[in-house]
Amino acid sequence: MNNHKIIFTGPVGAGKTTAIASISDTPPVTTDEAASDNTLHRKPQTTVAMDYGVMNLSGGEKLHLYGTPGQERFNFMWDILTEGGIGLVLLINNNTKDPEGDLRFFLEAFGDFIDETRVVIGVTRMDEETRPDVADYHRILKNSNVNVPVFQIDARERRDVALLLESLLYSLDPGLVN
Amino acid sequence: MLANEERFVRVSVAGMNTQLENTLRFFFQGPCKGRYELAADESAEVSIIDVDVYQGKDYLDRCRQRHPDRPLILLSFNDIGDDVDTTLRKPLKPDALLSALNKAMDTPSRTTLPNRAVLQKETAYSVASQATQNQTATSRPATAASPVQDKPRNIAEAVAKQSAAPIAEEPTIEEPAAKKLCYSDEQALLTHLESRSDKRVDRRPQYDTADYLQGHLLQAADKARRLHRSIKLELTGGNIVVMPPAIKETGDTPATLEGLQRVMLNITREVFTSIAKDPLDQRAIKLSKIKNDCPHEGGAGILTKDIDTVMWESAIWASSGRLPVGTSLTDPVQLDRWPNMTRLMLIPGSIRIAALWLEHPLSLQATSRMLGIPESHVFTFFSSLSAVGLARISKRVSQGHGDAHGNGKAVVSARPKSGILGRILNRLRRK
Numbered sequence: 001m002n003n004h005k006i007i008f009t010g011p012v013g014a015g016k017t018t019a020i021a022s023i024s025d026t027p028p029v030t031t032d033e034a035a036s037d038n039t040l041h042r043k044p045q046t047t048v049a050m051d052y053g054v055m056n057l058s059g060g061e062k063l064h065l066y067g068t069p070g071q072e073r074f075n076f077m078w079d080i081l082t083e084g085g086i087g088l089v090l091l092i093n094n095n096t097k098d099p100e101g102d103l104r105f106f107l108e109a110f111g112d113f114i115d116e117t118r119v120v121i122g123v124t125r126m127d128e129e130t131r132p133d134v135a136d137y138h139r140i141l142k143n144s145n146v147n148v149p150v151f152q153i154d155a156r157e158r159r160d161v162a163l164l165l166e167s168l169l170y171s172l173d174p175g176l177v178n
Numbered sequence: 179m180l181a182n183e184e185r186f187v188r189v190s191v192a193g194m195n196t197q198l199e200n201t202l203r204f205f206f207q208g209p210c211k212g213r214y215e216l217a218a219d220e221s222a223e224v225s226i227i228d229v230d231v232y233q234g235k236d237y238l239d240r241c242r243q244r245h246p247d248r249p250l251i252l253l254s255f256n257d258i259g260d261d262v263d264t265t266l267r268k269p270l271k272p273d274a275l276l277s278a279l280n281k282a283m284d285t286p287s288r289t290t291l292p293n294r295a296v297l298q299k300e301t302a303y304s305v306a307s308q309a310t311q312n313q314t315a316t317s318r319p320a321t322a323a324s325p326v327q328d329k330p331r332n333i334a335e336a337v338a339k340q341s342a343a344p345i346a347e348e349p350t351i352e353e354p355a356a357k358k359l360c361y362s363d364e365q366a367l368l369t370h371l372e373s374r375s376d377k378r379v380d381r382r383p384q385y386d387t388a389d390y391l392q393g394h395l396l397q398a399a400d401k402a403r404r405l406h407r408s409i410k411l412e413l414t415g416g417n418i419v420v421m422p423p424a425i426k427e428t429g430d431t432p433a434t435l436e437g438l439q440r441v442m443l444n445i446t447r448e449v450f451t452s453i454a455k456d457p458l459d460q461r462a463i464k465l466s467k468i469k470n471d472c473p474h475e476g477g478a479g480i481l482t483k484d485i486d487t488v489m490w491e492s493a494i495w496a497s498s499g500r501l502p503v504g505t506s507l508t509d510p511v512q513l514d515r516w517p518n519m520t521r522l523m524l525i526p527g528s529i530r531i532a533a534l535w536l537e538h539p540l541s542l543q544a545t546s547r548m549l550g551i552p553e554s555h556v557f558t559f560f561s562s563l564s565a566v567g568l569a570r571i572s573k574r575v576s577q578g579h580g581d582a583h584g585n586g587k588a589v590v591s592a593r594p595k596s597g598i599l600g601r602i603l604n605r606l607r608r609k
Contacts, residue, residue, distance in 0.1 A: 076268035083272040084209040170533035
């Protein structure tokens, strides 16, 4: 029986835990703890270990959904975590000091994995902070010669997260049929 | 593939926090297919030690002292010059870790392999727990307080449990995603397209944007930008105000226009849809300049959207399965980038079409043929992309994947993981 995985990453407060919860078939197991120090002003709870959710597929297969800890700026085991993964969902919190910097950082940190698979980008909290807008993100990506889906999302909305994942799947295989 | 699925290697870790332990657990259970498992220090056959953490060298010395024959794998950012044990440089690469573990498996000192049931009874991770507790503030997450220590095991157990658990039966046939995911407007659009397709698409009809609300909106947006004044479109049943872009002034540099123009819709949804669908009587439209501090702003019943969203919707309704005048059916489509699809009205197949065009620019007809999507849907999607400046017809022919007419079947040939991708897609479309 094969088990497959999709990785959710992004800075603290980007909505990784919520996004996984919105599409997981089971309540996600998370290790959120009361935040302290510099993350406290962004999110009262923050993920210190890892989020995990699952989608049950036909034929008994599972799709595992792993969320990386938001506080981590660098982890020497990212390659271990992503090994065998189908693709990457990068969530960016638009209501932070430097969302463009976050975008560049995570694209660089997961560069090898993205080269092997695909990435899609969901921008959260755009209702709280409208700039940068989606076109701004595309301009940044274009400078890096990257042309991937960038969608405004509400991580609580299953439809938004599902569309983001659909775009990941079709990016991997435009000829995919259901 | 393992010769015996029940044979596995017990691995203890030291100098790692719970997150790193979990990462290894997932790696062992997933890509390694259960060939390795985390175990307590006393029962482990191999130990992985992060020597960069505070007391890392102490863990190493202690482990060597307690288990002199045990193979060790040391992790470090630095070259620690250890000529006895295997040292892996950070960042850790899967192949390197697997190679090191395989090498450890082949050591003669490891004689018997445990039964999996025995391991499942083991609960203590003595060295690892000790390491976690003793980590310095710089090497562990700031919030890693004691209550955290038990929770990651729940994640690992959840993974194991989920991997083994039976699942509910999958429904046999799924409706197209957009039909399930669509808003009521999108459903109305589908109905509209179906009702008009027989009459129009077969005659390859095209439409002139200038005759529709789409064209008037474009004209108003240009005017607002040029004059830097709000432009009001008086329509039967309401009005639409197109505002100029914001002016950005930074120090001594010349002022620039910044951001998307905003549009205030003082019109009901039904009236907007109705007006956007059909050619407008030019005499019934009044275009006028108004003050930028429009009194309507923020008023009751007024909806504010960005110009691209309004242009997109007006183009969809104006198109209704047709194309703007002069659009070639046989030259390839050039799509600049993905539209912000979660905030736009979508018709079935939009995501597939966008993904295809970004990878292989194909003609409109070839796209319909290749993806098996009705021409009316492809045309409508192109019309809306074109209205917001994201797509155009190009003379450049797709290279290496057949021609723009879609004669190269390799363009959308199945990839190795297509089976699993399709099953994920089906699951996503099931509520």
